[in-house]
Amino acid sequence: MKKFTCVQDIGDLKSALAEAFEIQKDRFKYVELGRNKTLMMIFFNSSLRTRLSTQKAALNLGMNVMVLDINQGAWKLETERGVIMDGDKPEHLLEAIPVMGCYCDIIGVRSFARFEDRDFDYQETILNQFIQYSGRPVFSMEAATRHPLQSFADLITIEEYKKTARPKVVMTWAPHPRPLPQAVPNSFAEWMNATDYDFVITHPEGYELAPQFVGNAKVEYDQMKAFEGADFIYAKNWAAYTGDNYGQILSKDREWTVSDRQMAVTNNAFFMHCLPVRRNMIVTDDVIESPQSIVIPEAANREISATVVLKRLIEGLE
Protein backbone atom coordinates (compact mmCIF):
# COMPACT_ATOMS: atom_id res chain seq x y z
CA MET A 1 0.00 0.00 0.00
CA LYS A 2 1.45 3.38 -1.04
CA LYS A 3 -1.13 5.66 0.67
CA PHE A 4 -4.20 5.35 2.88
CA THR A 5 -6.77 8.10 2.36
CA CYS A 6 -9.98 6.23 1.49
CA VAL A 7 -11.70 2.81 1.60
CA GLN A 8 -10.36 1.85 -1.83
CA ASP A 9 -6.77 2.02 -0.53
CA ILE A 10 -7.29 -0.89 1.91
CA GLY A 11 -8.44 -3.22 -0.87
CA ASP A 12 -10.61 -6.26 -0.11
CA LEU A 13 -12.44 -5.58 3.17
CA LYS A 14 -12.70 -9.26 4.14
CA SER A 15 -8.89 -9.69 4.09
CA ALA A 16 -8.37 -6.34 5.85
CA LEU A 17 -10.75 -7.51 8.60
CA ALA A 18 -9.01 -10.89 8.84
CA GLU A 19 -5.70 -9.06 9.34
CA ALA A 20 -7.31 -6.81 11.96
CA PHE A 21 -8.61 -9.76 13.99
CA GLU A 22 -5.24 -11.50 13.70
CA ILE A 23 -3.51 -8.39 15.10
CA GLN A 24 -6.20 -8.00 17.77
CA LYS A 25 -5.13 -11.45 19.08
CA ASP A 26 -1.40 -10.51 19.09
CA ARG A 27 -0.64 -6.83 18.39
CA PHE A 28 3.14 -7.34 18.70
CA LYS A 29 3.16 -10.15 16.11
CA TYR A 30 4.98 -7.88 13.61
CA VAL A 31 7.18 -5.99 16.06
CA GLU A 32 10.28 -6.58 13.89
CA LEU A 33 8.67 -5.21 10.72
CA GLY A 34 9.14 -1.53 11.58
CA ARG A 35 12.66 -1.70 13.05
CA ASN A 36 14.64 1.44 12.05
CA LYS A 37 11.61 2.83 10.24
CA THR A 38 10.34 6.26 11.34
CA LEU A 39 6.74 7.46 11.43
CA MET A 40 6.14 11.21 11.39
CA MET A 41 2.70 12.34 12.57
CA ILE A 42 1.72 15.88 11.57
CA PHE A 43 -1.23 17.62 13.22
CA PHE A 44 -2.81 20.82 11.95
CA ASN A 45 -5.69 20.15 14.39
CA SER A 46 -6.20 18.74 17.90
CA SER A 47 -6.43 15.03 18.64
CA LEU A 48 -6.53 12.49 21.47
CA ARG A 49 -7.48 9.11 20.02
CA THR A 50 -5.70 9.45 16.67
CA ARG A 51 -2.55 10.81 18.29
CA LEU A 52 -2.35 8.06 20.93
CA SER A 53 -3.64 5.06 18.95
CA THR A 54 -1.48 5.72 15.88
CA GLN A 55 1.63 6.19 18.04
CA LYS A 56 0.78 2.93 19.87
CA ALA A 57 0.30 1.18 16.52
CA ALA A 58 3.75 2.34 15.40
CA LEU A 59 5.26 1.02 18.65
CA ASN A 60 3.44 -2.32 18.09
CA LEU A 61 5.43 -2.57 14.82
CA GLY A 62 8.79 -1.51 16.33
CA MET A 63 8.83 1.90 14.62
CA ASN A 64 10.40 5.16 15.78
CA VAL A 65 7.84 7.96 16.10
CA MET A 66 8.00 11.75 15.72
CA VAL A 67 4.99 14.02 16.32
CA LEU A 68 4.70 17.63 15.10
CA ASP A 69 1.88 20.02 16.01
CA ILE A 70 2.12 22.52 13.18
CA ASN A 71 0.40 25.30 15.11
CA GLN A 72 2.55 24.84 18.25
CA GLY A 73 6.31 25.23 17.88
CA ALA A 74 6.71 24.91 14.11
CA TRP A 75 6.71 28.01 11.88
CA LYS A 76 3.32 29.27 10.77
CA LEU A 77 2.92 27.89 7.26
CA GLU A 78 1.63 29.54 4.11
CA THR A 79 -0.36 26.97 2.14
CA GLU A 80 -1.50 29.01 -0.88
CA ARG A 81 0.82 29.11 -3.92
CA GLY A 82 1.44 32.54 -5.50
CA VAL A 83 0.96 34.46 -2.24
CA ILE A 84 3.54 37.22 -1.54
CA MET A 85 4.84 36.08 1.83
CA ASP A 86 5.18 39.44 3.58
CA GLY A 87 2.79 38.58 6.40
CA ASP A 88 3.01 36.47 9.57
CA LYS A 89 3.99 33.19 7.86
CA PRO A 90 7.79 32.75 7.49
CA GLU A 91 7.64 29.34 5.73
CA HIS A 92 5.71 27.77 2.86
CA LEU A 93 4.21 24.28 3.05
CA LEU A 94 5.90 23.50 -0.27
CA GLU A 95 9.32 23.69 1.41
CA ALA A 96 8.27 22.32 4.78
CA ILE A 97 6.72 19.16 3.30
CA PRO A 98 9.83 17.83 1.47
CA VAL A 99 11.97 18.76 4.48
CA MET A 100 9.72 16.71 6.78
CA GLY A 101 9.90 13.89 4.25
CA CYS A 102 13.72 13.86 4.69
CA TYR A 103 13.40 12.80 8.34
CA CYS A 104 10.98 9.86 8.13
CA ASP A 105 9.78 6.84 6.17
CA ILE A 106 6.00 7.26 6.50
CA ILE A 107 3.90 10.39 7.13
CA GLY A 108 0.49 10.70 8.81
CA VAL A 109 -1.40 13.99 8.36
CA ARG A 110 -4.36 15.51 10.19
CA SER A 111 -5.72 18.57 8.40
CA PHE A 112 -9.43 19.31 8.85
CA ALA A 113 -11.68 21.13 6.39
CA ARG A 114 -11.30 24.89 6.83
CA PHE A 115 -14.85 25.78 5.65
CA GLU A 116 -13.50 28.83 3.78
CA ASP A 117 -13.67 27.34 0.27
CA ARG A 118 -15.53 24.09 -0.46
CA ASP A 119 -13.43 23.30 -3.52
CA PHE A 120 -10.18 23.82 -1.55
CA ASP A 121 -11.45 21.40 1.07
CA TYR A 122 -13.02 18.82 -1.26
CA GLN A 123 -9.95 18.73 -3.51
CA GLU A 124 -8.00 17.69 -0.37
CA THR A 125 -5.45 20.41 -1.19
CA ILE A 126 -3.31 20.01 1.94
CA LEU A 127 -3.31 16.18 2.03
CA ASN A 128 -2.53 15.96 -1.68
CA GLN A 129 0.41 18.38 -1.27
CA PHE A 130 1.91 15.93 1.26
CA ILE A 131 1.31 13.05 -1.14
CA GLN A 132 2.83 14.97 -4.05
CA TYR A 133 5.82 16.66 -2.38
CA SER A 134 6.93 14.57 0.61
CA GLY A 135 8.41 11.68 -1.35
CA ARG A 136 6.98 9.33 1.30
CA PRO A 137 3.86 7.12 1.71
CA VAL A 138 1.15 9.29 3.30
CA PHE A 139 -1.91 8.30 5.32
CA SER A 140 -4.82 10.42 6.53
CA MET A 141 -5.35 10.97 10.27
CA GLU A 142 -8.54 12.82 9.30
CA ALA A 143 -8.37 15.16 6.36
CA ALA A 144 -10.96 17.53 4.89
CA THR A 145 -13.37 14.93 3.51
CA ARG A 146 -12.59 11.55 5.13
CA HIS A 147 -11.33 9.87 8.32
CA PRO A 148 -10.40 6.36 7.11
CA LEU A 149 -8.58 5.18 10.26
CA GLN A 150 -11.78 5.90 12.19
CA SER A 151 -14.05 4.25 9.63
CA PHE A 152 -11.88 1.13 9.48
CA ALA A 153 -12.07 0.90 13.30
CA ASP A 154 -15.85 1.41 13.10
CA LEU A 155 -16.15 -1.48 10.63
CA ILE A 156 -13.99 -3.74 12.83
CA THR A 157 -16.27 -2.89 15.79
CA ILE A 158 -19.51 -3.61 13.90
CA GLU A 159 -18.10 -6.93 12.69
CA GLU A 160 -17.19 -7.79 16.30
CA TYR A 161 -20.64 -6.96 17.74
CA LYS A 162 -23.10 -7.72 14.94
CA LYS A 163 -25.70 -10.44 15.66
CA THR A 164 -26.81 -10.88 12.06
CA ALA A 165 -24.89 -11.15 8.80
CA ARG A 166 -26.43 -7.93 7.38
CA PRO A 167 -27.12 -5.56 10.31
CA LYS A 168 -29.17 -2.38 9.93
CA VAL A 169 -26.73 0.48 10.55
CA VAL A 170 -28.15 4.00 10.99
CA MET A 171 -25.96 7.10 10.91
CA THR A 172 -27.80 9.98 12.56
CA TRP A 173 -27.01 13.67 12.62
CA ALA A 174 -27.19 15.29 16.08
CA PRO A 175 -26.87 18.91 17.22
CA HIS A 176 -23.58 20.58 18.21
CA PRO A 177 -22.66 24.15 19.23
CA ARG A 178 -19.90 24.40 16.60
CA PRO A 179 -19.79 23.58 12.86
CA LEU A 180 -18.01 20.22 12.59
CA PRO A 181 -16.43 18.73 9.43
CA GLN A 182 -18.19 16.24 7.14
CA ALA A 183 -15.07 14.01 7.12
CA VAL A 184 -16.29 11.45 9.67
CA PRO A 185 -19.82 11.00 8.24
CA ASN A 186 -18.51 11.03 4.65
CA SER A 187 -15.96 8.36 5.51
CA PHE A 188 -18.36 6.21 7.55
CA ALA A 189 -20.83 6.30 4.66
CA GLU A 190 -18.11 5.39 2.18
CA TRP A 191 -17.08 2.33 4.24
CA MET A 192 -20.66 1.24 5.01
CA ASN A 193 -21.53 1.47 1.32
CA ALA A 194 -18.59 -0.87 0.64
CA THR A 195 -20.28 -3.56 2.80
CA ASP A 196 -23.59 -5.38 2.29
CA TYR A 197 -25.10 -3.88 5.44
CA ASP A 198 -28.52 -2.24 5.43
CA PHE A 199 -27.24 1.34 5.73
CA VAL A 200 -29.48 4.38 6.44
CA ILE A 201 -28.55 8.04 6.92
CA THR A 202 -30.90 10.33 8.85
CA HIS A 203 -30.59 14.11 9.25
CA PRO A 204 -32.68 17.27 9.05
CA GLU A 205 -33.29 18.70 5.57
CA GLY A 206 -30.36 20.87 4.47
CA TYR A 207 -27.71 18.56 5.93
CA GLU A 208 -27.39 16.35 2.83
CA LEU A 209 -23.85 15.04 2.45
CA ALA A 210 -21.96 15.07 -0.87
CA PRO A 211 -23.59 12.54 -3.26
CA GLN A 212 -20.30 10.71 -3.87
CA PHE A 213 -20.32 9.69 -0.20
CA VAL A 214 -24.06 9.06 0.23
CA GLY A 215 -23.90 6.56 -2.65
CA ASN A 216 -26.80 4.08 -2.50
CA ALA A 217 -27.55 4.68 1.17
CA LYS A 218 -31.20 5.36 2.06
CA VAL A 219 -31.68 8.93 3.35
CA GLU A 220 -34.55 9.32 5.86
CA TYR A 221 -35.50 12.77 7.22
CA ASP A 222 -37.69 11.20 9.95
CA GLN A 223 -35.20 10.11 12.65
CA MET A 224 -37.68 7.87 14.52
CA LYS A 225 -38.57 6.08 11.30
CA ALA A 226 -34.87 5.61 10.50
CA PHE A 227 -34.19 4.14 13.96
CA GLU A 228 -36.92 1.47 13.64
CA GLY A 229 -35.33 -1.97 13.93
CA ALA A 230 -31.76 -0.63 13.83
CA ASP A 231 -28.91 -2.85 15.08
CA PHE A 232 -26.31 -0.05 15.28
CA ILE A 233 -26.74 3.69 15.81
CA TYR A 234 -23.79 5.81 14.71
CA ALA A 235 -24.26 9.41 15.90
CA LYS A 236 -22.29 12.39 14.61
CA ASN A 237 -22.69 16.11 14.05
CA TRP A 238 -21.68 17.78 10.80
CA ALA A 239 -22.05 21.26 9.34
CA ALA A 240 -24.03 21.79 6.14
CA TYR A 241 -22.33 20.78 2.87
CA THR A 242 -24.73 22.05 0.20
CA GLY A 243 -24.43 25.32 -1.70
CA ASP A 244 -24.02 28.62 0.12
CA ASN A 245 -24.67 26.87 3.44
CA TYR A 246 -21.26 25.15 3.28
CA GLY A 247 -19.75 25.05 6.78
CA GLN A 248 -22.87 26.52 8.41
CA ILE A 249 -24.96 25.38 11.36
CA LEU A 250 -28.60 25.17 10.18
CA SER A 251 -30.08 23.55 13.28
CA LYS A 252 -29.38 22.95 16.96
CA ASP A 253 -32.66 21.08 17.44
CA ARG A 254 -32.15 18.91 20.53
CA GLU A 255 -35.03 16.67 19.47
CA TRP A 256 -32.25 15.02 17.40
CA THR A 257 -30.14 14.34 20.52
CA VAL A 258 -30.04 10.53 20.80
CA SER A 259 -31.98 9.49 23.93
CA ASP A 260 -33.84 6.46 25.27
CA ARG A 261 -36.85 7.70 23.27
CA GLN A 262 -35.18 6.96 19.93
CA MET A 263 -33.23 3.89 21.15
CA ALA A 264 -36.56 2.31 22.27
CA VAL A 265 -37.68 1.74 18.66
CA THR A 266 -34.41 0.04 17.65
CA ASN A 267 -33.62 -3.67 17.79
CA ASN A 268 -31.76 -3.11 21.09
CA ALA A 269 -29.15 -1.31 19.01
CA PHE A 270 -25.54 -0.69 19.96
CA PHE A 271 -24.65 3.00 20.23
CA MET A 272 -21.47 4.24 18.49
CA HIS A 273 -19.65 7.56 18.25
CA CYS A 274 -16.09 8.33 17.12
CA LEU A 275 -15.50 10.66 20.13
CA PRO A 276 -14.93 13.32 21.37
CA VAL A 277 -18.65 13.62 22.08
CA ARG A 278 -20.66 16.49 23.62
CA ARG A 279 -22.96 14.77 26.11
CA ASN A 280 -26.61 15.92 26.10
CA MET A 281 -26.09 17.55 22.72
CA ILE A 282 -25.22 14.47 20.60
CA VAL A 283 -26.39 11.81 23.09
CA THR A 284 -27.84 11.71 26.61
CA ASP A 285 -25.80 10.52 29.60
CA ASP A 286 -28.11 7.50 29.95
CA VAL A 287 -27.58 6.28 26.40
CA ILE A 288 -23.80 6.73 26.26
CA GLU A 289 -23.49 5.03 29.68
CA SER A 290 -25.86 2.16 28.79
CA PRO A 291 -24.70 -1.48 28.29
CA GLN A 292 -25.46 -0.99 24.58
CA SER A 293 -22.89 1.82 24.28
CA ILE A 294 -19.72 0.51 22.59
CA VAL A 295 -17.90 3.84 22.18
CA ILE A 296 -14.93 2.64 24.28
CA PRO A 297 -14.31 -0.66 22.39
CA GLU A 298 -14.78 1.42 19.21
CA ALA A 299 -12.01 3.79 20.36
CA ALA A 300 -9.82 0.82 21.38
CA ASN A 301 -10.09 -0.52 17.84
CA ARG A 302 -8.35 2.61 16.57
CA GLU A 303 -5.06 0.93 17.65
CA ILE A 304 -5.98 -2.11 15.56
CA SER A 305 -6.97 -0.22 12.40
CA ALA A 306 -3.79 1.89 12.61
CA THR A 307 -1.58 -1.18 13.14
CA VAL A 308 -2.99 -2.86 10.01
CA VAL A 309 -2.57 0.33 7.96
CA LEU A 310 0.99 1.02 9.12
CA LYS A 311 1.92 -2.66 8.58
CA ARG A 312 0.73 -2.47 4.97
CA LEU A 313 2.52 0.87 4.37
CA ILE A 314 5.79 -0.55 5.74
CA GLU A 315 5.34 -3.63 3.55
CA GLY A 316 4.90 -1.28 0.58
CA LEU A 317 8.20 0.52 1.17
CA GLU A 318 10.81 -0.10 -1.54
Ligand SMILES: CCC[C@H](NC(C)=O)C(=O)O
Ligand atom coordinates in the same frame (compact mmCIF):
# COMPACT_ATOMS: atom_id res chain seq x y z
C1 LIG B 1 -12.88 12.63 15.27
C2 LIG B 1 -13.70 13.88 15.23
C3 LIG B 1 -12.89 15.12 14.98
C4 LIG B 1 -13.72 16.35 14.79
N1 LIG B 1 -14.34 16.68 16.06
C5 LIG B 1 -14.24 17.92 16.55
C6 LIG B 1 -14.84 18.17 17.89
O1 LIG B 1 -13.66 18.79 15.92
C7 LIG B 1 -14.81 16.12 13.74
O2 LIG B 1 -16.00 16.22 14.09
O3 LIG B 1 -14.43 15.85 12.58
Ligand SMILES: NC(=O)OP(=O)(O)O
Ligand atom coordinates in the same frame (compact mmCIF):
# COMPACT_ATOMS: atom_id res chain seq x y z
N1 LIG C 1 -12.04 9.84 16.85
C1 LIG C 1 -10.92 10.57 16.75
O1 LIG C 1 -10.26 10.64 15.71
O2 LIG C 1 -10.57 11.22 17.94
P1 LIG C 1 -9.46 12.38 18.04
O3 LIG C 1 -9.97 13.56 17.26
O4 LIG C 1 -9.36 12.62 19.54
O5 LIG C 1 -8.18 11.85 17.45
